[in-house]
Amino acid sequence: MQIAVLTIFPNMFDLFWDHGIVRRAIAGGHIRPDTLDIRAFTADRHHVTDDRPYGGGCGMVMKPEPLARAIDVSRDRIDGAVTVLMSPQGVKLSQQTAEELARRRGLIFICGRYEGVDARIVGRHVDYELSIGDYVLSGGELAAMVAMDAVIRLLPGVLGGAESAARDSFSDGLLEHEHYTRPREFEAQTVPEVLLSGNHEAIARWRHRMSLIETLLRRPDLLEHRRLDDRERQILRQWLQTLERILRHQAAHRPDSLSGRQ
Ligand code: 9D3
Numbered sequence: 254m255q256i257a258v259l260t261i262f263p264n265m266f267d268l269f270w271d272h273g274i275v276r277r278a279i280a281g282g283h284i285r286p287d288t289l290d291i292r293a294f295t296a297d298r299h300h301v302t303d304d305r306p307y308g309g310g311c312g313m314v315m316k317p318e319p320l321a322r323a324i325d326v327s328r329d330r331i332d333g334a335v336t337v338l339m340s341p342q343g344v345k346l347s348q349q350t351a352e353e354l355a356r357r358r359g360l361i362f363i364c365g366r367y368e369g370v371d372a373r374i375v376g377r378h379v380d381y382e383l384s385i386g387d388y389v390l391s392g393g394e395l396a397a398m399v400a401m402d403a404v405i406r407l408l409p410g411v412l413g414g415a416e417s418a419a420r421d422s423f424s425d426g427l428l429e430h431e432h433y434t435r436p437r438e439f440e441a442q443t444v445p446e447v448l449l450s451g452n453h454e455a456i457a458r459w460r461h462r463m464s465l466i467e468t469l470l471r472r473p474d475l476l477e478h479r480r481l482d483d484r485e486r487q488i489l490r491q492w493l494q495t496l497e498r499i500l501r502h503q504a505a506h507r508p509d510s511l512s513g514r515q
Contacts, residue, residue, distance in 0.1 A: 254408060255285045255334065255359040257327040258397055259320065261302050261366055263288045265394045275402065278411045289327065294319040303367050312368035320363065320370060324378045327361045334359030335380040337400065339393030340369060343382035350383065351403035362401065364393030426479040428472060430463035462488055 258266055266288045269275060278284045292300045296318070303313035328334055335357050344350070354360060363370070363379070375382065385396045406412055433444045447459045465488055468475050481489070 254283065254355075254357070255287065255331040256401060256405075257287045257289060257331060257334070257359075257361045258364065258401075259289050259291055259323045259327065259361065260364040260394055260397075261291050262364075262392070262394055263290045266398070269398045269401075274406055274411060278405050278408065281410065283408050283411050284405055287327070287330065289323050291315075291319050291323050294322040294326070306368065315365060315367055315370040315374075317371035317374050320374050321378060324361060324363070324374075331359035331361065333357070334361050336361045336363060336378055337381040337383055337397075338363045338365065338370065338375060338379040339384075339396040339400065340365050340375075340382050341384050341389065342369075343384040345387075346383050346385050346400055346403065348403070350381075351400070351407060354381070354400070354404045355407035360401075360404070362393075362397040364397050366392040426475055427464040428467045428475070430460040430467065461485075465489070466492075 260266070266286075270279060270286050270288075275284075279286060291302050295301060295316075302316055302319055304316050306312065306314050324336060328336075335354075337354070337360055339362065363374075383396070383400055385399045390396060433448060437444050437449070445459070447455050450456070461484070465476075465485055469489070469492075
């Protein structure tokens, strides 16, 4: 996959391309990155990329002409590319969007700065408008790195066999179970006995239970939107029974509070 990034801060991407899985993806020929400096597509002596907003107001707007030229050049270099504008007004990035982008032949990321980019760029030259969440960044660069990282690790062959197998079995809508490594005892806390047992089936069952309870406690919204299998439903029913037993005991001890008042 060819990936172009359009930015006025191309150096910000040097470290991103040069580390970890992203670097491996480049070395393995899975992605071909291309960082383009929007400033290089300006036509004026001072290489100006922003201008004052029509209608007044504070802040500056990214000029359309350099961006349009940079997008055209990127499109010529990458056939079948879609353009992705990183912006606070965008659709929130999700794993599903990352999977969709990972199926494209090429991607062109546009990193906004200032108050935003001229609306005529968004209307005519942008296929996706993506945000990475409801908080304010200083520009689209870090957001583009987040989106690219999510996409790149999904490309076939980028993750090692074990890593991608783990992903297939467990990116299925549950949070991960907790993890332990040596030593067996750390700050007076021991590793759960089952993990030392060597019983792989028992370990798998324990991890599944832990994933389910972590998800229930921290992200109940994930369980509501997910199909539970038979075992998961049984685990939840058991917890429900335990909770009901506890509440019945409470009611028995405090008959006055049976009315359901909170
Ligand atoms: C004061 C109004 N702000 C709009 C919500 C102005 C504004 C804030 C931040 C305009 C641009 C920016 C720069 N942010 C991004 O370019 C950005 C972003 C973000 O701020 N949060 C989450 N995702 C993204 S993607 C790009």
